[in-house]
Amino acid sequence: MTQEATRLLSGTALAVFRLNGQFLDVSERMARPAGLTAARWQVLGAVLHEPLPVSGIARAMGITRQSVQRIADLLVDQGLAEYAPNPAHSRAKLLLPTDQGREAIRRIGPAHRDLAERLAEELGSEEFTRVLDSLERLSAALERLAAE
Template sequence: MTEPKPAELLSGAALTAFRLNGQFLAVAEQLARPAGLTAAWWQVLGAIVDEPLPVAGIARAMGITRQSVQRIADLMVDKGFAEYLPNPAHRRAKLLQLTAEGRAAMSRITPDQRAFADRLANQLGVEEFRRALDALEKMSAALDTLAD
């Protein structure tokens, strides 16, 4: 058997990542729905669980466009899951912060998310799960370096 060429490895990695993204989104939709959220809403709210962030900061952390985060952020504010706060570091770029309702929605997801994580860890084995995460993080860091 011949060693795969880098172009074949890149194609395989990309196709697998696209499939994995779809699988993660499907699971996230199932987990978020009972809390009244979508996967995208959960993703944005998850970015501000620990601290308020500007929309551009959320977009950078998630690797998506500022415009898509802005649409979701505005919707989250309209639904009462988040609120805008003044940003002392930047007059125009307000901070997005979870409201009590947003925290409650996130809390409703946590038990099912933990149960799913346990099932996945049992399926893979914790050590294999850790190696997979490690490989994904290394691939992401390498892509960041090459993109610069």
């Protein structure tokens, strides 16, 4: 099984790297008309429903706190987000979107919905659901292995 497992890991990693590049490309194209980049959209989207500290955003996205901090500061400078006091931690402020940030995200909505509908049509709803489930299981397995 070792050779087969190695082949499967390599193939999966390459497919995910390619998929990541494809998602970044399409995200950049969707975000640009709203005055955002894919990275700014991703960070702003992470706090749409609840404010989070930079470390919480980084954990949820699987990237470094420093990367999120840089993007969060740019969003604040642009007036798309703001920092608020964090009752749970005096030094780790919460990031939340401003009205201008929420409007930028709303402007991306139609293109996002269009892509979602086109992908669902291309894959079929059941297959699209299986893809999501598989990616979530793969991510959870890698987290468990990394914790060992």
